[in-house]
Amino acid sequence: MAAMNLIARDTHPTVARMLDSYDSPAILVSRDYEILATNDLYRDKFGELDQSDEHPRCYAVSHGYDRPCDEAGETCPLRAATASGNRERVLHIHQTPRGEEHVDVEMLPVFDEAGELEFFIELLRPLRTGSAREPELAMTGSSPAFNEMMGLIARVAPSDVAVLLSGESGAGKELAAHGIHRHSRRAKRHMVTLECAGLTETLFESELFGHVRGAFTGANFHKPGLVEAANGGTLFLDEIGDVPLSLQVKLLRLIETGTYRQVGSTEVRHSDFRLVCATHKNLGQLVEQGLFREDLYYRINVFPIRVPPLRERPEDLQGIARRVLEELGEGRHHHLTQSAADRLREYRFPGNVRELRNILARAMLLANTNVLDRDVIERALTPSRPQFDRAGRPAEAASAVDAIPEDLSLRGAEQRYLLWLLDHFGGSKTQAAQAAGISVRSLYRKLAW
Ligand SMILES: Nc1ncnc2c1ncn2[C@@H]1O[C@H](COP(=O)(O)OP(=O)(O)OP(=O)(O)O)[C@@H](O)[C@H]1O
Incomplete structure (x- = not known):
């Protein structure tokens, strides 16, 4: 049998040992949030508990909180399972050795022979969708x-x-x-x-x-x-x-x-x-x-x-921006100033996360340093807000010609134009492709996203 890490005095070894029968990370938690035991899979994924802490609480270990989750503005599955007497499931963001990760948390109440709620088995399944590995x-x-x-x-x-x-x-x-x-x-x-x-x-x-x-x-x-x-x-x-x-x-x-x-x-x-x-x-x-x-x-x-549009979740903007800058930065560490981030929050992003990526990619090219300030973001936003004449042509195109850097290739100019169209049609590839007189497949290819 795999080694069980019993933290608490050996009061409930049988229940604690049950944790090994689960094929996901699992912990045993008391009614007052204390982690009594962890299984091997838990320690593999989330690391060892701090042995100097005699009473490790789940909210402190998983979230760094000093009080239960529901008092810190999150749903608390332990509280919910206590109230319902049934298993409860929520999605939480936990601090892990890999940084913050989404974890699917399932709380199973365990009752004693008299039917009294004794403790909880908490199953924690990290979602790879939210991880930083890929x-x-x-x-x-x-x-x-x-x-x-x-x-x-x-x-x-x-x-x-x-x-x-x-x-x-x-x-x-x-x-x-x-x-x-x-x-x-x-x-x-x-x-x-x-x-x-x-x-x-x-x-x-x-x-x-x-x-x-x-x-x-x-x-x-x-x-x-x-x-x-x-x-x-x-x-x-x-x-x-x-x-x-x-x-x-x-x-x-x-x-x-x-x-x-x-x-x-x-x-x-x-x-x-x-x-x-x-x-x-x-x-x-x-x-x-x-x-x-x-x-x-x-x-x-x-x-x-x-899938909610980006403007309905402004809280996500900075996190996504950080990730995109890291991904596109090829080892160089770019970051947004506070007022640049504020400027982005004012924008409605009709093209959603894809548009945010494009804006940041443009900003990185326009910036002279690795600090992206409000001014650079403003300039990077400009092609995202085209004005169109009655015939549906981007009115900024003419002035943009003056603003085009000398070394902009034909391909680059084509991409700018297609981005204009995409933004104009609220991100609709079908409409943008129609306006450009090309197929949606060609649009994809030309933008190479
Ligand atoms: N939550 C997110 N975190 C990080 N990047 C994201 C997120 N959502 C979308 N992206 C990125 O935004 C871009 C667009 O995403 P995706 O292609 O999944 O959108 P879509 O809704 O399928 O768009 P379309 O309807 O146009 O096909 C991709 O580069 C993707 O990696």
């Missing part, structure tokens, strides 16, 4: 709106239920899909993404289902589809609202039966995948307008999760 996939945030979303992700991830992520462009839907996949039992297999916007019917079908050799002109080889690649893993359909009606029925069949046919073949194939979809559109409204099949809508919308 920066490109890590979601940063601690606002109530963000935590609510993370709580839903933690709940639904282990099941095989279809999830529909809704939210504005750039708010983090794809990142949330990765979070769901990585916390699912399918995490060791692939998450395969199909960007549905801007695909022609033929392309959609052959991308999704694959095609056999000779299926159509130019099909010189057999190509497996994404559905096949997603077997055992997760299929992520981004911008599901853009799937043409004629193809929705094929999608419905795939979801209902798990079967499909490659283009040009009569053989029925099977794939076992978990479906996650995302949209920035109001699908309910599309159903009412007859543009989206109602039966498909109910199939994909089993567990809806709303």
Whole structure:
């Protein structure tokens, strides 16, 4: 048996030993918040407790608080489990050796023979979605709106239920899909993404289902589809609202039966995948307008999760900015001055986190030092607030030509223009691509995000 670290006098060794039977970090907590024992997994993830502290309290160890969580403005699962007599679950941000992490906390009350509440077993499952180890996939945030979303992700991830992520462009839907996949039992297999916007019917079908050799002109080889690649893993359909009606029925069949046919073949194939979809559109409204099949809508919308726009969670701004600066800084430590951060908080971010990234990337290029002050942020914000003339052309374009640095490449100028359009259309790639006269796929490629 793994070594049990009993902190308290040997009063309840049997209960304490039970902690080893849990396959997640677990602690034994008294009714007055004292940690009585920890298991190996807990110590691996969260470190040893300070042995000089004779009465370590959960709120001090996990949060650095000097009083219980509910008195410090957070929900306290221990208090909730005491009141309900049942297990309670919340999502908390804990201090860990890796910094702050989101932890899915489950509190199980343990009763004595007389039915009196004796202690609690607390299970702590860190969410990798919030960790710093894989920066490109890590979601940063601690606002109530963000935590609510993370709580839903933690709940639904282990099941095989279809999830529909809704939210504005750039708010983090794809990142949330990765979070769901990585916390699912399918995490060791692939998450395969199909960007549905801007695909022609033929392309959609052959991308999704694959095609056999000779299926159509130019099909010189057999190509497996994404559905096949997603077997055992997760299929992520981004911008599901853009799937043409004629193809929705094929999608419905795939979801209902798990079967499909490659283009040009009569053989029925099977794939076992978990479906996650995302949209920035109001699908309910599309159903009412007859543009989206109602039966498909109910199939994909089993567990809806709303990804909140950045302006609804200003508390997250600074944390995300810090992470982005670290990520883009390539070893150089950039930071925002207080008034620069205040300036960002005044902005509404129609393009959400993606726009924040772009603004910071511009600010880093514009700044002469690694300190990003209000002035630099103001200049970096300018291309995000285009004025358009009646014809829909960015009126700032002319003056911007004067402001373009001499060494700006054609590609750089093109990117600036596309960013203008994106900002103008509230982050909608479809509208921006239409205005630029290119496909959404080309837009993605040109911006190379
Ligand atoms: N909470 C977050 N913390 C850190 N980075 C984030 C967060 N949310 C989003 N991002 C970053 O913002 C960018 C946009 O995120 P993502 O692609 O997931 O948005 P989206 O909602 O899927 O957008 P779209 O609808 O346009 O496809 C990505 O670079 C992503 O890494």
